[in-house]
Amino acid sequence: MASDNEPDQEYFYNNADLLRAMAHPVRLMIMDELLRNPRCVSAIHEILDVRQPNISQHLTILKNSGIVASDRDGSYRCYYLRRPGLVKAVLETLKKDWPEAQIENVRGKFKRALKKRLDKLGK
Numbered sequence: 001m002a003s004d005n006e007p008d009q010e011y012f013y014n015n016a017d018l019l020r021a022m023a024h025p026v027r028l029m030i031m032d033e034l035l036r037n038p039r040c041v042s043a044i045h046e047i048l049d050v051r052q053p054n055i056s057q058h059l060t061i062l063k064n065s066g067i068v069a070s071d072r073d074g075s076y077r078c079y080y081l082r083r084p085g086l087v088k089a090v091l092e093t094l095k096k097d098w099p100e101a102q103i104e105n106v107r108g109k110f111k112r113a114l115k116k117r118l119d120k121l122g123k
Contacts, residue, residue, distance in 0.1 A: 021065035022090060026050055027058045031087045034068065038080035 022028065029048050033039060041059065045052045059079055062068040067087065070079045081087050 018065055021061050021067060024058065026054065027062055030058055030062065031067065031081065032091055034079060034081045035084060035088055038078050040076040040078045
């Protein structure tokens with residue numbers, strides 16, 4: 001367990017795995033579609049115009065990461081989001097128009113932080 005001043009590395013590794021599972025254009029489109037309604041592979045195939053085997057592979061990755069789950073509906077397997085709040089937050093964040101950093105301002109902050117750190121070390 002991490003102290004108050006130390007980040008919990010497991011937390012970051014787990015979240016990196018989750019973000020890796022999301023990090024593909026087709027998976028982002030699938031999650032966006034599943035935010036609207038649960039879907040089976042054939043419906044996702046029709047909506048996204050991506051080959052069914054490819055959709056199934058991406059759904060497997062999302063399912064293994066815990067982002068989606070599935071249930072049988074007759075002969076169909078339908079998928080839904082297990083973590084809709086997370087998916088919605090990620091997709092909304094990606095859609096935002098984020099301003100670029102003012103590079104000179106960032107460089108100035110970096111130089112000040114470096115000088116402060118070197119001063120503490122007595123160099």
